[in-house]
Amino acid sequence: MELKTPLYEVHEASGGKIVPFAGYLLPVQYETGVIKEHMAVREKCGLFDVSHMGEVTFKGPGALASLNHLLGNDFTNMPLGKVRYSVMCNENGGVIDDLLVYKFGEEYYYIVVNASNRHKDFEHMKKNILADTQIEDISDQIAQVALQGPLAKEIMLKLVKEEDLPKKYYTAVEHVDIAGMDCLVSTTGYTGEAGYEIYTANENAVKLWNTLMEAGKDEGLIPCGLGARDTLRLEASMPLYGHEMDEDISPLETGLELGVKMDKEDFIGKKALLERGEPKICRVGLSVIDRGVLREHQDIYIGDEKVGHTTSGTFCPYLSKAVAMALIDKKYSELGTVVEVDVRGRRVKAEVCELPFYKRAK
Amino acid sequence: MLNPEELKYSKTHEWLKEEADGTVTIGLTDFAQDSLGDIVFVNLPEAGDEVKAGESFADVESVKAVSDVFSPVSGTVSAVNEEILDNPALVNEDCYNAWLIKVENVSDREELLDNKAYEELCEKEG
Numbered sequence: 001m002e003l004k005t006p007l008y009e010v011h012e013a014s015g016g017k018i019v020p021f022a023g024y025l026l027p028v029q030y031e032t033g034v035i036k037e038h039m040a041v042r043e044k045c046g047l048f049d050v051s052h053m054g055e056v057t058f059k060g061p062g063a064l065a066s067l068n069h070l071l072g073n074d075f076t077n078m079p080l081g082k083v084r085y086s087v088m089c090n091e092n093g094g095v096i097d098d099l100l101v102y103k104f105g106e107e108y109y110y111i112v113v114n115a116s117n118r119h120k121d122f123e124h125m126k127k128n129i130l131a132d133t134q135i136e137d138i139s140d141q142i143a144q145v146a147l148q149g150p151l152a153k154e155i156m157l158k159l160v161k162e163e164d165l166p167k168k169y170y171t172a173v174e175h176v177d178i179a180g181m182d183c184l185v186s187t188t189g190y191t192g193e194a195g196y197e198i199y200t201a202n203e204n205a206v207k208l209w210n211t212l213m214e215a216g217k218d219e220g221l222i223p224c225g226l227g228a229r230d231t232l233r234l235e236a237s238m239p240l241y242g243h244e245m246d247e248d249i250s251p252l253e254t255g256l257e258l259g260v261k262m263d264k265e266d267f268i269g270k271k272a273l274l275e276r277g278e279p280k281i282c283r284v285g286l287s288v289i290d291r292g293v294l295r296e297h298q299d300i301y302i303g304d305e306k307v308g309h310t311t312s313g314t315f316c317p318y319l320s321k322a323v324a325m326a327l328i329d330k331k332y333s334e335l336g337t338v339v340e341v342d343v344r345g346r347r348v349k350a351e352v353c354e355l356p357f358y359k360r361a362k
Numbered sequence: 363m364l365n366p367e368e369l370k371y372s373k374t375h376e377w378l379k380e381e382a383d384g385t386v387t388i389g390l391t392d393f394a395q396d397s398l399g400d401i402v403f404v405n406l407p408e409a410g411d412e413v414k415a416g417e418s419f420a421d422v423e424s425v426k427a428v429s430d431v432f433s434p435v436s437g438t439v440s441a442v443n444e445e446i447l448d449n450p451a452l453v454n455e456d457c458y459n460a461w462l463i464k465v466e467n468v469s470d471r472e473e474l475l476d477n478k479a480y481e482e483l484c485e486k487e488g
Contacts, residue, residue, distance in 0.1 A: 035400040
């Protein structure tokens with residue numbers, strides 16, 4: 001049985017098409033449709049309910065050592081208020097999850113994990129934390145919304161003074177007062193645009209949503225669903241767990257070196273990653289040459305040789321073209337290499353192209 | 363949107379129009395286009411291809427998913443709507459004018475519904 005986020009009724013009332021996703025009932029789109037929602041985030045601003053995401057706190061004198069043991073990234077000397085991306089590997093060097101680590105104190109870290117992996121992650125963390133670390137899964141108490149797009153800051157400034165907001169990309173501030181609600185605000189997101197992710201207690205969720213929608217009225221802010229979240233992250237070439245990575249794919253194969261510091265003394269999975277050696281496959285972008293749309297898990301050929309498979313694919317509304325991310329034999333990963341993708345029995349020509357497909361102008 | 367009275371409907375959400383010259387025109391219903399969402403690509407057969415009643419003759423890609431389109435009749439494709447290939451969004455905008463193919467030499471057909479029976483079906487599925 002699927003859970004409802006605290007914003008479920010708001011989505012229903014706003015015409016959201018509700019689907020089950022990662023154990024939650026969430027809107028895949030509103031009446032506006034995926035393309036308009038996608039474009040709103042690229043050109044103006046969109047608001048997403050991402051309350052399904054999981055939150056785990058790490059506290060105590062052993063918190064830092066535990067994180068460094070559990071996760072691929074290095075959190076030593078991480079500044080307060082910083083957010084850092086990491087992967088969490090299993091003993092075989094596959095990926096259990098990818099996640100964000102927020103640091104709010106020398107003994108207080110706030111971890112955000114994928115909804116679909118939340119229970120698995122917590123079990124793994126509990127089993128492997130070191131001494132003097134208290135961890136808690138607070139996901140069920142926390143709602144999260146993402147305000148994303150070039151006008152996100154303008155909208156936020158109607159509600160919060162500039163000096164109270166996080167400034168640099170991937171930073172966070174706790175206890176930001178938004179219309180009387182206690183919120184955690186970070187300059188993070190999953191769309192390739194500037195914006196904020198805002199965490200608050202469940203009971204504030206509806207008021208926070210309505211406050212933001214009202215504040216963004218003149219900026220053209222619209223609610224956006226999971227459909228646009230996926231096309232936006234794909235267009236920005238951001239990896240998604242279960243697609244570009246899983247328990248078998250290594251983070252080095254899928255191009256997530258930024259989330260694994262191989263020069264760190266030790267972490268779970270490091271030994272296996274070293275043993276696996278230089279990856280033979282890598283993640284590339286594919287751009288369709290002919291007509292057609294690529295989807296996930298389609299085989300890639302050069303002649304009769306199978307050289308890889310797609311991990312995510314869609315039609316990108318902003319770029320107005322069909323693209324895919326793929327794991328491919330390194331030999332064939334050079335830009336411009338022409339491949340054929342088996343799209344339900346039909347061969348569709350595509351070309352290896354640069355990632356990210358879309359990068360916002362600074 | 364109302365499903366036009368003069369059309370017939372398949373249980374798999376295609377509409378069919380009997381033309382005066384004996385050919386039939388096939389398209390996607392409003393229910394189908396609404397379920398699919400924004401359509402970005404339509405893969406159509408070519409004139410001269412054979413289609414079979416109950417079998418897929420095209421696929422439609424929306425940003426969300428891909429879906430097969432089934433032919434309600436058997437026969438020979440006499441024309442395809444080239445405009446749809448260039449502008450697939452027409453199916454979302456005006457599905458009862460944005461036809462997909464025309465079929466001649468119709469030999470066999472699926473059980474089809476009138477608009478009332480079809481609306482009842484949509485209500486059950488919706």
